[in-house]
Amino acid sequence: MAKLDFSPxxxxxxxxxxxxxxxxxxxxxxxxxxxxLNELRISEQMRVSRxxxxxxxxxxxxxxxxxxxxxxxxxxxxVTAKDIDDAYSLNKxxxxxxxxxxxxxxxxxxxxxxxxxHAAVKQATRDLDTTRQIETALQLHGLIHEWAxxxxxxxxxxxLTSRLQMYFAxxxxxxxxxxxxxxxxxxxVRLLKGSDMRAAQRxxxxxxxLDFEELLAYARGLEQRGSKGAGADRxxxxxxx
Amino acid sequence: MAKLDFSPxxxxxxxxxxxxxxxxxxxxxxxxxxxxLNELRISEQMRVSRxxxxxxxxxxxxxxxxxxxxxxxxxxxxVTAKDIDDAYSLNKxxxxxxxxxxxxxxxxxxxxxxxxxHAAVKQATRDLDTTRQIETALQLHGLIHEWAxxxxxxxxxxxLTSRLQMYFAxxxxxxxxxxxxxxxxxxxVRLLKGSDMRAAQRxxxxxxxLDFEELLAYARGLEQRGSKGAGADRxxxxxxx
DNA sequence: GACAAGCAGATTGTCGACAATCTAACAAGA
DNA sequence: TCTTGTTAGATTGTCGACAATCTGCTTGTC
Numbered sequence: 001m002a003k004l005d006f007s008p009x010x011x012x013x014x015x016x017x018x019x020x021x022x023x024x025x026x027x028x029x030x031x032x033x034x035x036x037l038n039e040l041r042i043s044e045q046m047r048v049s050r051x052x053x054x055x056x057x058x059x060x061x062x063x064x065x066x067x068x069x070x071x072x073x074x075x076x077x078x079v080t081a082k083d084i085d086d087a088y089s090l091n092k093x094x095x096x097x098x099x100x101x102x103x104x105x106x107x108x109x110x111x112x113x114x115x116x117x118h119a120a121v122k123q124a125t126r127d128l129d130t131t132r133q134i135e136t137a138l139q140l141h142g143l144i145h146e147w148a149x150x151x152x153x154x155x156x157x158x159x160l161t162s163r164l165q166m167y168f169a170x171x172x173x174x175x176x177x178x179x180x181x182x183x184x185x186x187x188x189v190r191l192l193k194g195s196d197m198r199a200a201q202r203x204x205x206x207x208x209x210l211d212f213e214e215l216l217a218y219a220r221g222l223e224q225r226g227s228k229g230a231g232a233d234r235x236x237x238x239x240x241x
Numbered sequence: 242m243a244k245l246d247f248s249p250x251x252x253x254x255x256x257x258x259x260x261x262x263x264x265x266x267x268x269x270x271x272x273x274x275x276x277x278l279n280e281l282r283i284s285e286q287m288r289v290s291r292x293x294x295x296x297x298x299x300x301x302x303x304x305x306x307x308x309x310x311x312x313x314x315x316x317x318x319x320v321t322a323k324d325i326d327d328a329y330s331l332n333k334x335x336x337x338x339x340x341x342x343x344x345x346x347x348x349x350x351x352x353x354x355x356x357x358x359h360a361a362v363k364q365a366t367r368d369l370d371t372t373r374q375i376e377t378a379l380q381l382h383g384l385i386h387e388w389a390x391x392x393x394x395x396x397x398x399x400x401l402t403s404r405l406q407m408y409f410a411x412x413x414x415x416x417x418x419x420x421x422x423x424x425x426x427x428x429x430v431r432l433l434k435g436s437d438m439r440a441a442q443r444x445x446x447x448x449x450x451l452d453f454e455e456l457l458a459y460a461r462g463l464e465q466r467g468s469k470g471a472g473a474d475r476x477x478x479x480x481x482x
Numbered sequence: 483g484a485c486a487a488g489c490a491g492a493t494t495g496t497c498g499a500c501a502a503t504c505t506a507a508c509a510a511g512a
Numbered sequence: 513t514c515t516t517g518t519t520a521g522a523t524t525g526t527c528g529a530c531a532a533t534c535t536g537c538t539t540g541t542c
Contacts, residue, residue, distance in 0.1 A: 013311045013525065039494070049527045051292060054495090058296045062303030064396065070254050071494055071533050086391040093338045097331070150327040152404075155305065156397050163393075254495065280524070290497045295525090312503045312524055 014048050018056035021046070026065050026076055027162065028131050029169040033078045037066070065162050079167055081219040087163055088212050094145070094157055095204045101148035103197050110147055111193060117143060118189050125183070130172045138165055140185060144192070168211075171218050255289050259297035262287070267306050267317055268403060269372055270410040277314045278307070306403050320408055322460040328404055329453050335386070335398055336445045342389035344438050351388055352434055358384060359430050366424070371413045379406055381426060382445075385433070409452075412459050425452075 025031045043053045057074050060066040068074045102110075117140040124132040138161050145157040188207055191200040266272045284294045298315050301307040309315045343351075358381040365373040379402050386398040429448055432441040 015525080016311070040492090050494090051526055051528095055296055055299045055525095058299045059303050062300050070257070072535095073494075083392065086393045089342075090338070090391065090393050090397065093334060097334045150331060151324065152327045152331050152401065156331065156400075159397075160393065256495080281522090291524090292496055292498095296495095313505095314524075 013052070015052040015055050015059075018046060018048065018053055019059055022056060022060055023063075023065070023162070026060070027165045027169060029166070029173045031076050033076050033166075033170070035076045036073045037075065038073075063162060064159055065166060077163075079163075079170065079219060081216055081223060083163070084167055084212075084216055084219050087160055087167075091157075091160055091164070092205050094153065094160070095141075096201050098144040098148045098150075098153060098157070099192075099197065099201050099204060101150060101153070102144045103200075105147055105149060106192075110143075114140075114143060114189055114192060118185060121185055122183060131169065134165055134168045134172065137185065138168075140189075167215055167219070171215050174218060254293070256293040256296050256300075259287060259289065259294055260300055263297060263301055264304075264306070264403070267301070268406045268410060270407070270414045272317050274317050274319045274407075274411070276317045278316065279314075304403060305400055306407060318404075320404075320411065320460060320463070322457055322464060324404070325408055325453075325457055325460050328401055328408075332398075332401055332405070333446050335394065335401070336382075337442050339385040339389045339391075339394060339398070340433075340438060340442050340445060342391060342394070343385045344441075346388055346390060347433075351384075355381075355384060355430055355433060359426060362426055363424060372410060375406055375409045375413065378426065379409075381430075408456055408460070412456050415459060 022031075022037075031037070037057065039050050039053060039057075043050045046053065057066060057068070061068045061074065065077055066074050067077050117136065120136040121133065121140055124136050142157065142161065145154050148154070184207065188200075188203060191203050194200070263272075263278075272278070278298065280291050280294060280298075284291045287294065298307060298309070302309045302315065306318055307315050308318050358377065361377040362374065362381055365377045383398065383402065386395050389395070425448065429441075429444060432444050435441070
């Protein structure tokens, strides 16, 4: 008998579908921070009833990219510079841990997957597709968390990633210019293939710091603009993360 | 005018109420791992409709203590020894980070709160209230995460805590004997008040290891029993975390 | 003009009923 | 006996309607 590995079939509930649509809209910046999600309007647009939509929104609230106030509404979380700082400082700790755990588990499949994801980033960069570039870069960095064989770590990192992706998307959207084509991940990949674990850990920290400072400056700019006039609160009442 | 600090009024939605009830039932072990949650039965018992119940369950799924399979049901997560190991190893990393961040922020209010929570643990120990003992001990250890001034860290730790509390409750429930009255947290508190940060970090690791080994052994026992006969899968199909 | 009371309008929270799907038992055929 | 098709019951997923709550405006009063 031929060996066949079937992957699980897709979740075919409307709820799961809605979660995907909403998450994508938020993470790509199509839904802006602070924006209110009108249940009736969205449910009509998606041609579903409010029940599965509300359940989907509840999931995203727990996922940390929406926030809900009873009888007032559900909003996309607001991004403060402190949030970004918090997320990044924790991310460093997680990266260090992930590298340590992944290190002894590296094998040929790991290296192949590393190359595959690295190639995806380079492709997106060539295509000048900034959204995809963010996605693929995060997937590249996510490999160590997937490989570390620690489900809680992976879950934690994925939650963090959601926000980071949102922040980056906003940043890119604001600058609205093609990112430099120079490959910033080259060293990262090389070190992960090498034999000096400490060096890899150090680089993960330093490299991420680079993008981080830019992002932080952008967020601070947003807050200043927001505080001296009508800010990003598009409708209803806003709320911090 | 007298200074009055009002705390936010309670969430008065049925959904929030249900979340609390279910979470408590799971974390205290009244709902066992693998057990299926029948929506109709629970909604009738709580005298609510299925809509808010389902939304509440969706939240707990994202919180990580329930797991859902479309058209099959929602189940309390199963506890494997690996899950516990994963959670604990990550917890150590987070503790280390939390202590580092909390250290320069310690003040009189911190020390007071530390003493208050420590007293609560000792009270629960005297009362032989094991459930409360677990709760208060986790709250004591949670202080450094609350004080670290990092919202993402706090949120992550709270998610971890949910599971740890569940594991501990199961453990205690299984042993069903009063825990030793000796105060294991004395040193921890003392070190957090001292001036040697590294020592505090080291102790947090070592101390937790103690309880951990016991818990791990218990979980391994559960798995062995489970694999050679009818395990904890009470109804429907079980599923790993 | 300032301020409280009251009244729409809109939006969220909840309900009861129906549709889609799964599970298990049973019958039919090789 | 094993496999396959069918059916009934139970459970989950979804829908449309109603109740509760909030927001902003209007009205009336001082």
